[in-house]
Amino acid sequence: MAEIRIEGVYKRFTKTSFPFRRRGKRKASSPERGEEAEPYIVALDGVDLTIRDGEVMSIVGPSGCGKSTLLRIIAGLEEPDRGRVLYDGRDMKGVPPRDRGIGMVFQDYALYPHWDAYDNLGFFFRLRKREHEIPPRVKEAAEILGVDFKYLLSRKPPTLSGGEQQRVAVGRCIVRDPQLFLFDEPLSNLDAKLRSDTRVQIRRLLNRFRVTSVYVTHDQAEAVAMGDRIAVMREGRIIQVGTFRDLYDRPADTFVASFFGTPAMNLLPGHLEGDAFLHGSLRITLPRHLRAAARAGQPVYLGIRPEHLHLAEEPQGAMGVVEVVEHVPSARTQFVHIRLEGLRLVATADENLPIHQGDRVSLQPTPEALYLFDGITGKNLITTE
Structure with missing residues (x-):
């Protein structure tokens, strides 16, 4: 497990396809040559956050508030323009995702469609020449995820329902025995019944492992159900951090007050x-x-x-x-x-x-x-x- 500290993280993009909000002008790299300034989008604007060892932190906010960008920076999939991310006090600048000890579940599952579920779960070990670990690790994951999970192992992702694909994605995450779980809107593609059932399954897993976890969602009910504490984001900033009762009973502003309840x-x-x-x-x-x-x-x-x-x-x-x-x-x-x-x-x-x-x-x-x-x-x- 690990304590994660995010200190003064700032990130902006120049691609207008990113669905964030706050726009400005980036200075031209060579203004003396008459180059035009490019528009940029501020995704994260000085974010500070501490995630305690063994804690599940929900990060919640409306679409485009920067929560997924923050998760990607924690994972090492993006580098901040300013600020830093520390795992147990160690600055992770330049450390690639594969060396951070993370397990990540994406919104779109990110499974290899031409491999069956068993091979998807074992890919991490095959890549590291540790094939001998695959059978016991997959068996353990199947036992954790329920008696019917083993029947999914021989099937390829296109033949699985959304809920089944999500279970495989979670299984692929836990077989690695990670020090940090990261979840990026993992239930948003599921219908209401599956969302409720899968939420309970994931929470049960988190209770069992007590691994430091970050859970990103736009859904207030999901954030409350999953997180020990909740960080509320808006326009690239964290507005308030606390338990559900903190946020509900003592909201920092009208945004937080109207977001919960x-x-x-x-x-x-x-x-x-x-x-x-x-x-x-x-x-x-x-x-x-x-x-x-x-x-x-x-x-x-x-x-x-x-x-x-x-x-x-x-x-x-x-x-x-x-x-x-x-x-x-x-x-x-x-x-x-x-x-x-x-x-x-x-x-x-x-x-x-x-x-x-x-x-x-x-x-x-x-x-x-x-x-x-x-x-x-x-x-x-x-x-x-």
């Missing part, structure tokens, strides 16, 4: 006046610690989790109109979408609460569960952890 946190734009938050004619009295966090008139966002927005028929709070009711039988609840003062809010309610489209309902937030964010920067005004 289903439905997402309600964010109401407005300002403070006296002891209350105001949006148009909507007035919500705030607890003292929130009133002290911002000055009068300062633009803010008031954050309310759907589970902390309570509904009642009596007109004792802000009155909204129900637009849509979503029933969620598995959670024995319903998501109620409400229009209020030009805003669209979501509240959760017990499945037995009789509520219908067009009903007028009173909205009553739980005062101690409110959040307050800066209206310009989006930063949490109570905590920036």
Whole structure:
């Protein structure tokens, strides 16, 4: 196992095919000769991250945020323009992927289509002239991956389903006995049922091996299920690192707040006046610690989790109109979408609460569960952890 430290990593690309966001101009190499500057795309912008020995770190964020580039730099498939990656304190600059002791599972599985699963699993050892290790290693992997895995070994990837190919890819990873597992969106090509089943299988493997692991995904539920801690990325930067409870209860900003939770946190734009938050004619009295966090008139966002927005028929709070009711039988609840003062809010309610489209309902937030964010920067005004 290994502790991984990423220090000040910066990476940019000049190929416009890379789906990242932040564009700029790269200086021409010989401007005195009149060469035009090339457009470049910043993929990683000063990333710092420590992954503890034996920890599973989920890296999550929207498409194009730089998470896969970060994983490729950890693996040695890309070199950073600035900054460094350390394995147990050793700078990995110039160390090729084959010498880093990693096992990597890709989004597209990256299996050799003309070889059966057995040969795919054994390729690592064949390449290193260690063929004698193949039978015991493959047998061990098959036992770990389940009794039916051995029936896949004689089949070639084109004859396997997506879920079966992913199991072979995971098997190829674990036979190497790596010091570091890297997963790049490994479940994104699977349907919902297979995704859920495979997620449990991978988590079971990680619990068994306790190898330092990095798991990249755009899916918040997957990140929570797989990671001991989660790093949230946006536009080439890490916004916040912590456990799910850290991110859910103490989000650093509106992006993190709205990223975790289903439905997402309600964010109401407005300002403070006296002891209350105001949006148009909507007035919500705030607890003292929130009133002290911002000055009068300062633009803010008031954050309310759907589970902390309570509904009642009596007109004792802000009155909204129900637009849509979503029933969620598995959670024995319903998501109620409400229009209020030009805003669209979501509240959760017990499945037995009789509520219908067009009903007028009173909205009553739980005062101690409110959040307050800066209206310009989006930063949490109570905590920036």
